[in-house]
Amino acid sequence: MKRIIVLVLMLIVKTGFAQSKEKSFKFGFVDQTGKEIVPCKYDGINAFESGFAVVQLKGKSGVVDKTGKEVIRCIYDEILNKQNWIIVSNKNAKAQYLIKSSDVLLTKKYDEAKTLSPEITAVKLNSKWGFIDVVGEEITPKYDEIIDFADRFAVVKLNGKFGIVDQIGKEVVPPIYDQVQNFKDGFAVVESNNKFGVISEEGKIVVPVKYDMNFYFKDNVSIVKQENKYGILDNDGKEIVPIQYDFMVLNDDLFQVKSGEKYGLIDKTGKEIASVKYDLIESFKDGIAVVKLDGKYGFVDKEGKEIVTPKYEKADDFKDGLGVVRMQVGK
Incomplete structure (x- = not known):
């Protein structure tokens, strides 16, 4: 019985001895030559971010730069080190921002x-x-x-x-x-x-x-609208196509215009490429557009030439050099 008691007492003494010898550490930074840049005096230290590092001392946080200078004293409860700024805050106080600029921390708080x-x-x-x-x-x-x-x-x-x-x-x-x-x-x-x-x-x-419309410039010209009429300006504000059309939209590198119920094509100088006579002009595909005239469909190219006279009941866009057309046969 005595032997067992002695073993227990030794265990208690050994455990207490280990606790009394618990180690503590301090942190700093050295450069590649071994020079101590930030002295080992801080209780905690974070990695550098854009030239600055957060350090802890006696339960408070501060900031050091790469020269080891304490640019923010260890007086804050929390510091967040972001790429372009540092956020500092204390309990019951709003956070404030300090801006980084070219490895310099500006002193004014935002x-x-x-x-x-x-x-x-x-x-x-x-x-x-x-x-x-x-x-x-x-x-x-x-x-x-x-x-x-x-x-x-x-x-x-x-x-x-x-x-x-x-x-x-x-x-x-x-x-x-x-x-x-x-x-x-x-x-x-x-x-x-x-x-x-x-x-x-x-x-x-x-x-x-x-x-009257939110326009944009393309190739130094822009469609404009005024009192429900459309025209074209150059990038000096000069009207190169008078504001006279009922509608206008960019169709590839040409301008599709409308007068009354008929459509045509002009270039950015106002030159007529396809007469304003069509009931419909679709978007150019492979340099060719479907047109409708007097209820029949055909095709025009970018020179305004009718490469297929409007004679079909339906036509689809060109693809791989061919366009589908439909014609009624029989009764």
């Missing part, structure tokens, strides 16, 4: 942030949006909304109106329009009071805001 492009970050402060430009300068938050950058420009909203700014904050298109499309091929469509126009990247009004 209420929210979002990525507009690899170089541009939108920031929100006191319910207004601005952005950090390509060199890390702040474009003062003053807009109600910033829409994603595309090709160096962003659509912005202010007091219910829209405009366009460039990547250094210059208002290329002032926020005075009901709607704005971002620049495409050097031009932006704007809308005001249900009328449309076009502005160039230089801020020049190329097409006055007076047309």
